[in-house]
Amino acid sequence: MTNIISREIQLVSRPNGMPTAANFTIAQTQIKPLQDGQILVRNLYLSVDPYMRGRMNEGKSYVPPFELGKALEGGAVGEVIESRAQEFKPGDVVTSNFGWREYFTAAPKELHPVNREVQPLSVYLGALGMTGMTAWVGLNLVDVKAGDTIFISGAAGAVGNVAGQLAKLRGCHVIGSAGSAEKVKFLLEECGFDRAFNYNSGPVLEQLNQAAPDGIDVYFDNVGGETLQAALSALRVHGRIIACGSISGYNKPQPGPNNLFNMIGKRLTMKGLLVRDWLDRQGEFEQEVGGYFQAGKLKSQETVVVGIDQAVGAFIGLFEGKNLGKMVVKLD
Amino acid sequence: MTNIISREIQLVSRPNGMPTAANFTIAQTQIKPLQDGQILVRNLYLSVDPYMRGRMNEGKSYVPPFELGKALEGGAVGEVIESRAQEFKPGDVVTSNFGWREYFTAAPKELHPVNREVQPLSVYLGALGMTGMTAWVGLNLVDVKAGDTIFISGAAGAVGNVAGQLAKLRGCHVIGSAGSAEKVKFLLEECGFDRAFNYNSGPVLEQLNQAAPDGIDVYFDNVGGETLQAALSALRVHGRIIACGSISGYNKPQPGPNNLFNMIGKRLTMKGLLVRDWLDRQGEFEQEVGGYFQAGKLKSQETVVVGIDQAVGAFIGLFEGKNLGKMVVKLD
Numbered sequence: 001m002t003n004i005i006s007r008e009i010q011l012v013s014r015p016n017g018m019p020t021a022a023n024f025t026i027a028q029t030q031i032k033p034l035q036d037g038q039i040l041v042r043n044l045y046l047s048v049d050p051y052m053r054g055r056m057n058e059g060k061s062y063v064p065p066f067e068l069g070k071a072l073e074g075g076a077v078g079e080v081i082e083s084r085a086q087e088f089k090p091g092d093v094v095t096s097n098f099g100w101r102e103y104f105t106a107a108p109k110e111l112h113p114v115n116r117e118v119q120p121l122s123v124y125l126g127a128l129g130m131t132g133m134t135a136w137v138g139l140n141l142v143d144v145k146a147g148d149t150i151f152i153s154g155a156a157g158a159v160g161n162v163a164g165q166l167a168k169l170r171g172c173h174v175i176g177s178a179g180s181a182e183k184v185k186f187l188l189e190e191c192g193f194d195r196a197f198n199y200n201s202g203p204v205l206e207q208l209n210q211a212a213p214d215g216i217d218v219y220f221d222n223v224g225g226e227t228l229q230a231a232l233s234a235l236r237v238h239g240r241i242i243a244c245g246s247i248s249g250y251n252k253p254q255p256g257p258n259n260l261f262n263m264i265g266k267r268l269t270m271k272g273l274l275v276r277d278w279l280d281r282q283g284e285f286e287q288e289v290g291g292y293f294q295a296g297k298l299k300s301q302e303t304v305v306v307g308i309d310q311a312v313g314a315f316i317g318l319f320e321g322k323n324l325g326k327m328v329v330k331l332d
Numbered sequence: 333m334t335n336i337i338s339r340e341i342q343l344v345s346r347p348n349g350m351p352t353a354a355n356f357t358i359a360q361t362q363i364k365p366l367q368d369g370q371i372l373v374r375n376l377y378l379s380v381d382p383y384m385r386g387r388m389n390e391g392k393s394y395v396p397p398f399e400l401g402k403a404l405e406g407g408a409v410g411e412v413i414e415s416r417a418q419e420f421k422p423g424d425v426v427t428s429n430f431g432w433r434e435y436f437t438a439a440p441k442e443l444h445p446v447n448r449e450v451q452p453l454s455v456y457l458g459a460l461g462m463t464g465m466t467a468w469v470g471l472n473l474v475d476v477k478a479g480d481t482i483f484i485s486g487a488a489g490a491v492g493n494v495a496g497q498l499a500k501l502r503g504c505h506v507i508g509s510a511g512s513a514e515k516v517k518f519l520l521e522e523c524g525f526d527r528a529f530n531y532n533s534g535p536v537l538e539q540l541n542q543a544a545p546d547g548i549d550v551y552f553d554n555v556g557g558e559t560l561q562a563a564l565s566a567l568r569v570h571g572r573i574i575a576c577g578s579i580s581g582y583n584k585p586q587p588g589p590n591n592l593f594n595m596i597g598k599r600l601t602m603k604g605l606l607v608r609d610w611l612d613r614q615g616e617f618e619q620e621v622g623g624y625f626q627a628g629k630l631k632s633q634e635t636v637v638v639g640i641d642q643a644v645g646a647f648i649g650l651f652e653g654k655n656l657g658k659m660v661v662k663l664d
Contacts, residue, residue, distance in 0.1 A: 054597070224592070243592075243600075246596065254590065256587060256588020256592045260560075261556070263603075264575045264605065264606065267603075267604045267606055268603075268604045269604070270600075270601070270603075271595075271600075272594075272596040273596065274597070274599055
């Protein structure tokens with residue numbers, strides 16, 4: 001092992017509202033020599049995810065906040081460069097959670113092996129990674145089944161588009177909302193959604209009622225805010241809500257929906273979801289959803305930026321709706 | 333059967349905000365002669381419930397609104413006066429849903445027999461009736477069990493006080509909120525709550541954090557509003573919410589909680605409840621909770637007003653917190 005310098009993205013100050021480039025810096029660290037039982041990994045792709053915004057806030061929480069002056073933790077897919085552990089050999093491809101850095105050393109249990117024959121390997125951050133698994137867990141969480149009418153917000157995002165495609169494979173009637181005509185076209189033409197609308201084109205409730213005149217059975221919430229309120233109105237008796245994300249409120253506080261009384265009157269169930277509770281099901285997910293992908297039944301859509309210095313811009317872009325599907329950084 | 337005149341309370345106009353006496357009238361109707369297969373019942377007690385406010389509003393809903401110019405539907409316990417059906421005989425005591433009237437005729441399937449030896453018979457509207465069953469169903473709905481810390485709002489109301497007593501019988505740590513010092517005393521001294529506070533004495537979140545410094549596992553919501561928001565903050569990871577009532581918002585619209593994001597981060601489950609979905613479990617409820625009552629393990633608390641002409645005042649009083657336990661009208 002030669003002397004390796006790794007670039008990494010560090011948080012230097014906590015954003016107040018929308019993050020800006022000034023909240024981050026790029027730093028260099030020297031990788032320490034490999035010890036017995038350790039593996040050296042060079043990252044190929046970094047995952048860029050909305051949930052990371054939550055960890056940029058200070059304060060006691062169930063997930064510790066990112067530390068200032070340290071590399072941002074997060075998903076990545078990389079290649080083993082050198083190994084002093086029998087579990088891995090150079091050339092193996094692995095996913096990990098060491099985040100926005102070029103190189104790192106790790107113990108075997110901190111790495112998850114994936115199939116290097118699958119292309120592009122970034123799919124292990126998206127459709128076959130944590131966002132795809134989030135979609136799959138969400139559908140399982142409220143038992144989404146054939147015949148259900150499901151409405152998915154943030155439908156052109158990393159979680160949403162996979163949720164919609166998996167729901168179609170289960171025999172659901174699938175409706176999606178997204179923020180541009182291009183995204184709506186993607187949902188209808190590429191992902192097989194039955195109906196889709198642009199939430200910037202008019203009131204969400206009006207458009208949802210038009211797309212689902214008889215109501216919906218399930219709402220897969222990635223955005224919160226006005227869309228959650230509309231869904232509470234459109235849900236049928238005994239409907240279910242998957243509380244997966246609330247991106248509309250990540251950078252500015254929001255009042256809750258003014259019609260939460262529908263939870264009672266319609267006897268709704270709402271369940272919150274963090275995928276990390278479900279890691280013991282990862283093998284089952286990879287087998288089922290990996291099978292769909294290999295068979296060409298599941299489309300993987302990514303927005304790829306190149307270079308670690310583009311990661312911050314890509315992250316800010318998530319809140320401006322710049323991603324179609326999963327946002328990833330390809331390291332050059 | 334002689335000529336019977338029955339007085340009844342009718343809705344004459346739909347309340348805008350808080351109901352007033354002017355929204356109601358008292359009317360007389362003549363009971364039609366009994367047909368074969370019919371039973372004549374004289375009501376002994378009328379049930380007065382917050383949920384009736386919802387049915388006073390107009391508009392398409394899952395429960396049809398009360399009709400103007402007709403007697404208000406609702407629970408009652410009465411005595412069979414005359415029967416032309418083999419299922420009932422004079423002297424039998426029954427519950428029904430014909431509401432705020434002195435006499436009515438009904439088919440056997442519209443009547444539910446109860447034990448006339450139990451005293452007071454009004455307990456079949458409260459602890460052993462729909463509000464007690466609501467409490468019991470709520471605890472079952474989210475699997476409340478020994479060791480859970482449960483917080484109950486509206487705890488001195490008809491549903492809340494029974495929910496708290498049943499939770500104590502299950503081995504829970506029970507915290508309640510109510511609107512007066514007298515009610516807090518009732519919860520602590522009569523119902524066996526571990527902790528209780530008066531929400532009019534200070535911010536709910538502050539008082540809840542003081543009562544439950546390590547958080548809560550379950551929130552039994554009867555009030556919504558500020559208290560729901562505080563509970564979302566106090567709930568632990570994988571906590572559960574029973575969405576049973578939202579009395580703080582029945583007469584004026586309310587914004588939703590501004591911290592619904594806790595549903596995701598803490599992976600909470602919220603389930604809405606209407607007791608009428610569970611009527612096939614009524615026998616099981618009566619056996620279990622009736623057993624507690626007969627054994628002196630469950631206290632039944634009622635606020636009784638006398639005379640059908642007092643029903644409207646009793647109903648309005650619910651929103652002013654005038655009831656301790658179940659509000660009933662005793663017919664003279």
